Amino acid sequence: MSSINYSEKIPNNVNLSEDRTLQRALEQWQPNFLSWWGDMGPEGSNNFDVYLRTAVSVDADGWAQFGHVKMPDYRWGVFLNPKEEGRQVNFGEHKGEAAWQDVPGEHRANLRRIIVTQGDTEPASVEQQRHLGLTCPSQYDLRNLFQVNVEEGRHLWAMVYLLHKYFGRDGREEADALLQRNSGDADNPRILQAFNEPTPDWLSFYMFTYFTDRDGKFQLCALAESGFDPLARTTKFMLTEEAHHMFVGESGVSRVIARTCQVMNELKTDDVTKIRAAGVIDLPTIQRYLNFHFSVTIDLFGADESSNAAIFYNSGLKGRYEETKRGDDHRLQGQTYKVLAVQGGQLVEREVPMLNALNEVLRDDYIKDSISGVNRWNKVIEKAGLPFRLQAPHKAFNRKIGTLAGANVTPDGRVVSAAEWASHEKAWLPTVEDRAFVASLMGRVVEPGKFANWIAPPVMGINRQPVDFDYVRFN
Ligand SMILES: [Fe+2]
Ligand SMILES: [Fe+2]
Numbered sequence: 001m002s003s004i005n006y007s008e009k010i011p012n013n014v015n016l017s018e019d020r021t022l023q024r025a026l027e028q029w030q031p032n033f034l035s036w037w038g039d040m041g042p043e044g045s046n047n048f049d050v051y052l053r054t055a056v057s058v059d060a061d062g063w064a065q066f067g068h069v070k071m072p073d074y075r076w077g078v079f080l081n082p083k084e085e086g087r088q089v090n091f092g093e094h095k096g097e098a099a100w101q102d103v104p105g106e107h108r109a110n111l112r113r114i115i116v117t118q119g120d121t122e123p124a125s126v127e128q129q130r131h132l133g134l135t136c137p138s139q140y141d142l143r144n145l146f147q148v149n150v151e152e153g154r155h156l157w158a159m160v161y162l163l164h165k166y167f168g169r170d171g172r173e174e175a176d177a178l179l180q181r182n183s184g185d186a187d188n189p190r191i192l193q194a195f196n197e198p199t200p201d202w203l204s205f206y207m208f209t210y211f212t213d214r215d216g217k218f219q220l221c222a223l224a225e226s227g228f229d230p231l232a233r234t235t236k237f238m239l240t241e242e243a244h245h246m247f248v249g250e251s252g253v254s255r256v257i258a259r260t261c262q263v264m265n266e267l268k269t270d271d272v273t274k275i276r277a278a279g280v281i282d283l284p285t286i287q288r289y290l291n292f293h294f295s296v297t298i299d300l301f302g303a304d305e306s307s308n309a310a311i312f313y314n315s316g317l318k319g320r321y322e323e324t325k326r327g328d329d330h331r332l333q334g335q336t337y338k339v340l341a342v343q344g345g346q347l348v349e350r351e352v353p354m355l356n357a358l359n360e361v362l363r364d365d366y367i368k369d370s371i372s373g374v375n376r377w378n379k380v381i382e383k384a385g386l387p388f389r390l391q392a393p394h395k396a397f398n399r400k401i402g403t404l405a406g407a408n409v410t411p412d413g414r415v416v417s418a419a420e421w422a423s424h425e426k427a428w429l430p431t432v433e434d435r436a437f438v439a440s441l442m443g444r445v446v447e448p449g450k451f452a453n454w455i456a457p458p459v460m461g462i463n464r465q466p467v468d469f470d471y472v473r474f475n
Contacts, residue, residue, distance in 0.1 A: 011077030013058060014161070025164050026078075029175055033156070036179040037072060040127045042149050043134060045071055049473040050146045051462065055079055055154070058237050066463045068473060074150045078161045080233040089227030091323055091330040092316040099229040103166045107315045110308075111228055112167055114317060116174050117191055118219060119159030120181065122152045124195035125208070127183035132205055135442035137452035141202070143462065143471035144248045148209060151241045158234045166230065193400070194296045201438045202455075203256060203281060207293035210249025211370060215300045217242050218321055218366045225319025250373050251458060256281055257377055258456040261384035270388070276437060279453045283381070283388045285438065288430045290390060291411055294370070295398035301363035303402040304339040310355035320358065321365040337361060340396055342407045345415050347396055359402075367395060398429065446474070 009027055010016060016023045038046070050071055053064035058079050087099040103111055126149050136142035156178060163171035181188045184196045194215075199208050220242060223235040260280045267274055275282040302309065312318040313332070323330065337357035338349040354361070371392050378389050394413035396404045408421035411428055430438075445452045449468025461467045 010157075011055075011075045011079075013079050016078065019165075022165050025172060026161065029160060029164070029172075032176070032179055033076070033153075033160075034072065036123065037126075037153065040123070040130060040182065041153070042071065042126075042132075042146060043130050045133055045146065047475045048146075049475065051143055051465070051469070051471045052147055052150060053463070055237075055241070058082065063240065071146060071150060074153070076150070076154045076157045078157055078234075079237050080230065081236040083229065083233065087229060087232075089316040090225060091319050092227070092314045093331070094227055094316040095330055097227075097316075099227050099232070101229055103228065107228075107317055108167070110312060110315060111231070111317055112163070112171065112174065114223070114312065115159050115162050115167075115231065116178070118223065119156055119163070119174075119178050120191045121195050121216065122156040122159065123178060124181075124183045124190040124192075125199075125212070126152050127190075128195065128197070128199040128208070129205060132199065132202060135202065135444055136446065137202055137442075137455045138445050138450060138457075139448055139471045140451075140458060140461065140467060140469075141252070141455075142446065144252075145205065146472070148213075148245050148248060151245070154241070155238050158238055162230060162234065192300055194300050197296060200435065201442050202252070203286070203289055203438050204293070206249045206252030206256065207289050208249065209245050210253055210373060211293040211297040212300070213242060213245040213249060214370055215297050215366065217246065218301075218362055218369070221321045222318050222323075222362060225323040227316030250376070252455075253286070254377055254380055255456040255458060256454065257283070257286065257380045257390075258384075259454060260286070261381055261386055262456070264386060265384060270386070279441060281438060281441070281454055283386075283390070284427075285430070285434050287390055288428065288434060289438075290374070291393045291397065292429050294392055296400075298363055298367065298395060299399060299401040301366065302359040304360040304363075305352055305356045305403070306359050307356060309358040310353075313355060313358050321362055339403065341403045342396075342409075342415055347409065347413060347415060363395070367392070393428075446472070 008017060010030065048071065049068040051066060052069045052074060053066050054075055055063055055077060056065045057063050058081050089095055089097045089099055129145065129149060132145055133142055136145065160175045160178065163175045181190050183190050184198060189196045194212060199205050217239065220235040220239050224232050224239065226232045260283060263278045263280045264270060264275060267278060269275065272282040272284060332354045335354040336351040337354040337360060339352055339357055339360050340347050341350050374390055374392050381388055393411035394409060396407060396409035396413060397411050399405055408416050408418055410416055441454045443452065448470050451457050457467055461469050462471065
């Protein structure tokens with residue numbers, strides 16, 4: 001069960017060869033996926049041999065194999081965590097029933113919607129990142145970008161497998177549509193707005209993998225609790241890959257900060273003009289990028305009050321983060337939760353039924369988790385002996401979804417007039433000039449062991465390889 005059959009066209013641990021219809025359907029989808037990868041995947045990378053990890057089992061010890069692979073030959077496969085005997089639906093009105101091995105008819109439409117929404121984000125991020133390879137700060141970083149990209153491709157496979165296996169014809173149509181929508185496409189965009197924003201530079205990429213891939217982690221954690229067992233098992237395995245994406249983000253931002261602090265100390269200045277003239281990214285600009293990515297990403301959790309969230313939970317389809325570790329009744333009827341609203345020019349807390357506030361519950365768990373990394377970034381600045389501190393903005397800042405959409409709230413949580421907001425926006429969110437400056441630093445560095453001027457080298461290489469290892473062979 002746990003080892004992967006690589007002689008098959010589609011590596012898998014789900015006994016695909018025993019289900020000929022499904023196997024044929026996926027083998028028909030595969031060339032479409034590859035042609036999508038060719039058109040929308042990492043630009044100009046088809047001939048590179050990249051030091052990638054490939055999933056070869058789902059065992060905790062050693063599920064990955066490392067080696068140089070041509071990316072279009074990467075073995076995108078279907079891997080589910082092993083089945084837990086006797087697993088139950090652990091929350092909602094079906095709590096205590098045996099977990100579903102098939103789609104319950106009454107929940108079919110909602111389940112399909114959940115899977116399609118998750119599936120849509122996976123190829124979207126590959127599309128958002130497709131030009132970044134042209135301006136990589138090092139071979140090491142280029143390899144990490146490609147690793148993230150192939151694994152997002154595999155996550156798409158994970159969702160497409162569920163659609164094909166459990167949803168018949170409309171599942172197959174949804175799987176096709178996942179390759180037809182495109183990030184930022186005016187006519188046929190990706191479902192969630194953050195996945196239509198461009199990722200134009202590497203600071204954006206690190207912020208995206210830190211903040212937005214972490215949204216992925218929380219969504220996957222909530223789906224890993226699902227009463228629909230195949231979804232729980234597939235998302236559990238996706239989470240092992242997701243951890244690396246967030247590492248790329250956290251360490252990436254950390255290295256940008258380290259390099260900036262080094263230059264600030266060398267020049268003994270915090271003058272933005274001088275820091276920029278030295279070719280590194282000033283800390284206030286990093287703060288504005290942080291504000292942007294944080295606020296755009298927390299919108300992904302959806303409206304603070306949502307009847308869909310209540311339905312998904314009640315039906316046992318989508319749980320809370322660490323659902324089974326919580327000590328409550330896992331039904332939540334009659335319980336309340338506090339959400340924010342603007343009233344009389346102030347932010348106020350309102351108690352609402354917890355079931356309707358489950359998006360907010362997940363958002364708050366996410367915020368806690370993401371702030372811990374911001375604190376680790378601050379340690380880098382502190383260690384350099386500099387007084388500047390980064391801060392996650394208030395959760396009401398720059399929101400476009402839910403009750404707070406359009407409210408004028410500063411990063412420190414004050415409600416202000418539209419005019420005041422407009423006059424300060426440049427201090428809070430990346431400006432056209434900021435983005436142009438960051439873009440001006442982006443140049444391609446590919447000599448092994450060399451790094452762009454604006455970023456510090458990593459502490460160690462990938463899979464215990466040296467930092468100057470040839471992670472990408474260009475041929
Ligand atoms: Fe993913
Ligand atoms: Fe990811």
